[in-house]
Amino acid sequence: MDRKDNVSVTVIRRLPKYHRYLGDLIEKGVERISSQEFSALIGFTASQIRQDLNNFGGFGQQGYGYNVKDLEKELSRILGLHMNYNAVVVGAGHLGQAISNYKGFEDAGFNIIALADTDPAMIGKELHGKPVVDFNELPKYMKEHDIKIGIITVPKTQAQAVSYKLIQGGATGIWNFAPTDITVPGEVVLENVRLNDSLFVLSYFLKEADAKRGQSKK
Amino acid sequence: MDRKDNVSVTVIRRLPKYHRYLGDLIEKGVERISSQEFSALIGFTASQIRQDLNNFGGFGQQGYGYNVKDLEKELSRILGLHMNYNAVVVGAGHLGQAISNYKGFEDAGFNIIALADTDPAMIGKELHGKPVVDFNELPKYMKEHDIKIGIITVPKTQAQAVSYKLIQGGATGIWNFAPTDITVPGEVVLENVRLNDSLFVLSYFLKEADAKRGQSKK
Structure with missing residues (x-):
């Protein structure tokens, strides 16, 4: 072709x-x-x-x-959906758990095999059959398990540090949910999901629609 | 201005x-x-x-x-961030819970006050202080609690039916996380979050990067 x-x-x-x-x-x-x-x-x-x-x-x-x-x-x-990638979700909070448990991503060839966190109360646990590994040992874990994709669901202040750790572990792709821009080397593929931005756009059009209706907001 | x-x-x-x-x-x-x-x-x-x-x-x-x-x-x-909207999350699964628990949305003026589900095991529960209401009684609940925003986190086959119910309850805005296109009346503001699309784009660029590196994928 x-x-x-x-x-x-x-x-x-x-x-x-x-x-x-x-x-x-x-x-x-x-x-x-x-x-x-x-x-x-x-x-x-x-x-x-x-x-x-x-x-x-x-x-x-x-x-x-x-x-x-x-x-x-x-x-x-x-779209490369026939390929297979092992992935890790960094941040075992609600969003991280939601993502790690979503079956739709497997159809795209992304197999989330672990979560990573710094919280001692979480490390060593299993969440829906997936281990929560110690964030500080993530590079080693990634190399041992051939993980090339990191999914970032930590707060924005930690996102850049997380991306460094992922790249140290050999990540070639990062899916970033943190509401901040992170910098990665040119050979690493970065895709951002901007939930806040999307909500702000909804907010803008709601405000416009309200103005059109001539209603005052509560 | x-x-x-x-x-x-x-x-x-x-x-x-x-x-x-x-x-x-x-x-x-x-x-x-x-x-x-x-x-x-x-x-x-x-x-x-x-x-x-x-x-x-x-x-x-x-x-x-x-x-x-x-x-x-x-x-x-x-962007209308000074406005305040009450919102309901439809679908009390992992994604719905993650969204309902995310503090960032309050900063944008969206107060998620409830979740809705059809699962009898979930209805009546409280998740992080927010009630799970019966989906079938959602229009009534929305009117009683001045809820104008619906957040859809159900599977794609149910998304359109959920949007009808939300509009029946008086929704003026819908934030749709289901991986499908839904139809709403012109006066309703619709914003879609396409997690699958974003992941597919990541997949595309990963495939391209792999090809550049001349590596064969595992």
Whole structure:
């Protein structure tokens, strides 16, 4: 399959949505879809869909459209969902436990095999079958268990120090839930989840909607 | 303060980052900052910063830059963080509990006062001081407690039904964590958190980085 280099991050960020909609179509038994039909469903223009997918080779066929199963399989491959990574969640609090226990991540090839914390009361425990390891011994543990992915769920003041420790343990990827920007070496892949930012955007539009309704807030 | 109508969503989505960096500057005791200095810090161009903020009135002063505290206060107001909303988390699982227990959301004016679930074993319990109410009686509970915000943490197959129930209870805003697109009436504000999408993007860049390193994956 041909693939253009330097596909823009904006395009990459749209791929999971294509993948999600294709999965829904498969569940509904739909076998093929035109870019026009796909457009009406997903809310991107047909031309954008064609452009986006052309970055990775042409999947559609003139007069036929896209084969749903084939396209989903291709997108899974492009997204690297066939790969397997061992991961550790740093921070065994509520969010860390929620993430470590969420089955959906396994479908993406991320196997969370442990949590790490500094709290002596937590270290050595098992949470939903996963051990809580001593944060200070994390680099050693990561190397022993071939863990390449770290998921950061600690408070923002500790996030940078945690990322250093993860990289010391050989992390090639970090998924950061702490509401702060961390710095990592260029070869380490960093993806941030900004729950606060998302809530602030909700807050903005709520305020705008309230103003439109002309209501005064309680 | 002058304010242009129809500020683009792209600009709105940048505002929380400005707000976050301004908060960090305040913590560090920085009183004023030029758009050039702010640019170096936040990674947007100085001209973009000026453009973004000009949508809401001009906050900078020629030769002075921005007053950090004033700008932070203005952005808080623009984002509606001074407002107060009562919220309910639907789905009392791990993610729902993590969200209901996260203090950061109160700073944004969202007071989570209850969780809702269909599980008889959960209904009537208290989780971290918050009651778990019967999902089927949620509209009544929402009206009695002036709850306008619903946070959806149920599996994707149930998300749409949950949103109907929330709207029945008078919800004006929905924060959706279910990995699916839900439909809401135009006057209801919907913000999605796409944890799976974020993880898929991480997966993509990990695959790309692995390919660059020329390693074969285990």
